[in-house]
Amino acid sequence: MLNTENLTKTYKGREGAIHALDNLNLRVEDGEIFGLLGPNGAGKTTTVKMIMGFMAPTHGEIVFRDKKLAMAEPRPQFGYLPESFKPNPNLTVGEYLSFHNELAGSAVDPEQLDKQLRLVGMDRFKQRRVSDLSKGMGQRLGLAQAFAGDPDFLILDEPTSGLDPIGRSEVIDLLLSVNSQGKTIFFCSHILSEVERLCDRIGILVEGRLQFVGRVEEFLKKWQAENLDEGFRREVKCVTS
Amino acid sequence: MRHIITISKIVMKESFRDRIFWGLLIFLGLFLVFSVYVSSLSLNTAARFIINFGMLGISIVCLTVSILFGMYSLYREKERNELYVLLNRIPRPAYILGRFLGTSYVIIIFSVIAAGAIFLLAWIFGQRIAPELFWASYWAVLEFTMLTGIGMVFYALGISFTLNSLMLLAAYLVGHSMTEAIQSFIGLGQLGSKAHLVLVKFLSYILPNFDMFDFRLAIVHAETLPAGQVLLVTLYWFCYLAALLLISSALMKKQDV
Numbered sequence: 001m002l003n004t005e006n007l008t009k010t011y012k013g014r015e016g017a018i019h020a021l022d023n024l025n026l027r028v029e030d031g032e033i034f035g036l037l038g039p040n041g042a043g044k045t046t047t048v049k050m051i052m053g054f055m056a057p058t059h060g061e062i063v064f065r066d067k068k069l070a071m072a073e074p075r076p077q078f079g080y081l082p083e084s085f086k087p088n089p090n091l092t093v094g095e096y097l098s099f100h101n102e103l104a105g106s107a108v109d110p111e112q113l114d115k116q117l118r119l120v121g122m123d124r125f126k127q128r129r130v131s132d133l134s135k136g137m138g139q140r141l142g143l144a145q146a147f148a149g150d151p152d153f154l155i156l157d158e159p160t161s162g163l164d165p166i167g168r169s170e171v172i173d174l175l176l177s178v179n180s181q182g183k184t185i186f187f188c189s190h191i192l193s194e195v196e197r198l199c200d201r202i203g204i205l206v207e208g209r210l211q212f213v214g215r216v217e218e219f220l221k222k223w224q225a226e227n228l229d230e231g232f233r234r235e236v237k238c239v240t241s
Numbered sequence: 242m243r244h245i246i247t248i249s250k251i252v253m254k255e256s257f258r259d260r261i262f263w264g265l266l267i268f269l270g271l272f273l274v275f276s277v278y279v280s281s282l283s284l285n286t287a288a289r290f291i292i293n294f295g296m297l298g299i300s301i302v303c304l305t306v307s308i309l310f311g312m313y314s315l316y317r318e319k320e321r322n323e324l325y326v327l328l329n330r331i332p333r334p335a336y337i338l339g340r341f342l343g344t345s346y347v348i349i350i351f352s353v354i355a356a357g358a359i360f361l362l363a364w365i366f367g368q369r370i371a372p373e374l375f376w377a378s379y380w381a382v383l384e385f386t387m388l389t390g391i392g393m394v395f396y397a398l399g400i401s402f403t404l405n406s407l408m409l410l411a412a413y414l415v416g417h418s419m420t421e422a423i424q425s426f427i428g429l430g431q432l433g434s435k436a437h438l439v440l441v442k443f444l445s446y447i448l449p450n451f452d453m454f455d456f457r458l459a460i461v462h463a464e465t466l467p468a469g470q471v472l473l474v475t476l477y478w479f480c481y482l483a484a485l486l487l488i489s490s491a492l493m494k495k496q497d498v
Binding site: 055072078088145146 | 244323330
C-alpha cells in the first residue's frame with residue numbers, strides 16, 4: 001500500500017508562492033489500478049516525482065508498505081516510466097533492456113530478455129538501434145524497462161502517449177494482464193477512455209488539490225455523467241470557475 | 242560499485258557509437274597530418290614541432306571530449322527523461338561517479354591514441370624516439386578528468402548546458418593562468434598586507450590550477466621530470482578530484498531533479 005500524507009509542494013515564484021500540490025492525501029491499495037487524472041498543471045507529474053524521490057516535498061511524507069520513503073533514494077521496489085520518455089538512442093533494443101536488467105540486479109539471460117521483449121511486442125526488434133524506433137515503439141521499450149527487476153508496483157506517467165489507437169489498446173491489455181498477476185499500477189493519464197477501461201479507482205487533481213477519490217462509477221454518479229470525459233469536464237469547470 | 246561500472250561501460254559504449262567520437266578522431270588525424278606538413282618547413286626541429294603541435298591537438302580533443310561526452314550527454318539524458326529511470330534504480334552518487342568514470346575512459350582512449358600517433362610521426366618524420374610522449378598522455382588524462390569533475394559540480398548545481406560549457410572553458414583558461422596570477426598576486430600581497438597574501442594563497446588552493454599539469458616544454462625537450470614533482474602533482478589531482486566528486490554527489494543528493 002502506498003500512502004501520501006499531507007504531501008505539499010510550494011515553489012517560490014516572482015508573484016509569490018505557487019502551490020503545485022496542496023496537502024495531498026492519497027492511498028493506493030496493493031493489487032489495484034489507480035489512475036490520477038487532472039488537466040495540465042494540476043500537479044500530477046509533481047506528485048509522481050515526489051513519490052519517486054526526485055523532488056523533495058515542502059512538507060508531508062510518503063509511506064510505502066508502512067515504511068517512510070526518503071527523498072533522493074532509489075526506489076527499486078517501483079517500476080517507473082516517466083512522461084515523454086525517450087530511451088538511449090545509441091544502444092540496440094536488446095542492449096538497452098539488458099542494461100536496465102543489470103541495474104535492477106536481475107538475471108539477463110537471452111531467453112528472459114526475449115520474454116521481456118515479447119511481453120511488449122518488441123522481440124522482433126531486439127537488434128534494432130533505439131534511434132531507429134518509432135515513438136510508439138520507444139514507449140513500449142520504456143514499459144519493458146519499467147518491468148525490469150520484476151517490481152510488483154508500477155508507476156507510469158502517461159504510459160500510452162505517442163501510441164496509435166491499436167498500440168494504446170495493446171498497452172491497456174498488457175497493463176490489465178500484469179495487474180491480473182498481482183501487480184499494482186499507479187498511473188497518470190489524459191486519455192479518459194483508457195482510464196475508464198483500466199482503473200479500479202481514480203483520483204481527480206485540479207490546481208494542486210485532490211477533488212475526488214473513488215471508483216469510476218461513484219464519480220459518474222456524483223456528476224450524473226454518462227462517461228468519464230463528461231464528468232471530468234464538469235469537475236474541472238466547477239473548481240476553476 | 243557494480244552500478245558505477247555498469248553506467249561507465251554504457252557511457253563508453255554510447256560514446257563509441259556517437260558520430261562525434263569518430264568526428265573527433267578524424268579531426269585529430271587531420272591535425273597531426275597538418276603538424277607533419279608544417280614541420281617539414283622547419284629546419285632540424287621537425288620532431289619537436291610534431292610533438293608540440295600534437296600535444297596541442299591532445300588538449301583540444303580532450304577538452305571537446307570533456308564538454309561533449311562528459312557534459313552534453315549528461316544533459317541529453319535529462320532531456321530524454323532517461324535520468325529519472327536511472328535514478329529510480331541507482332543512488333545519485335553512483336550515477337555521477339559512473340558518468341564521470343565513463344567520460345574518463347573516453348579521455349584515456351583519446352589521449353593514448355593521440356600520444357601513440359604522435360610517437361610514430363615523430364619517429365618517422367623527425368627521427369626521434371620520444372617515449373616521454375606517454376607522460377603527455379598521463380598529464381592530459383589528469384588535467385581533463387579534473388575538468389570533467391568541475392563540470393560535474395556545475396551540473397549538480399542545476400545550471401544549463403550552455404552556461405556549464407562556458408564556465409568550463411573559463412575554468413580551463415583561468416586554470417592555465419594560475420601560476421602567473423598567483424605569482425603576481427603574491428608580489429602584490431608582499432607589497433600590501435598579510436591578509437592579501439593569505440587570501441591569495443587560499444584562492445590558489447581553491448581554484449583549479451591546470452598549470453600544474455603543463456609539462457609541454459619538458460616533454461618537447463625530452464627533459465626528465467623529478468619523481469617528487471610527479472608524485473606531488475598526482476596527489477594534487479587526486480585530492481582535488483576527490484573533493485569535486487564528493488561535492489557533486491552531495492549536491493545531487495540535495496537537488497530536485
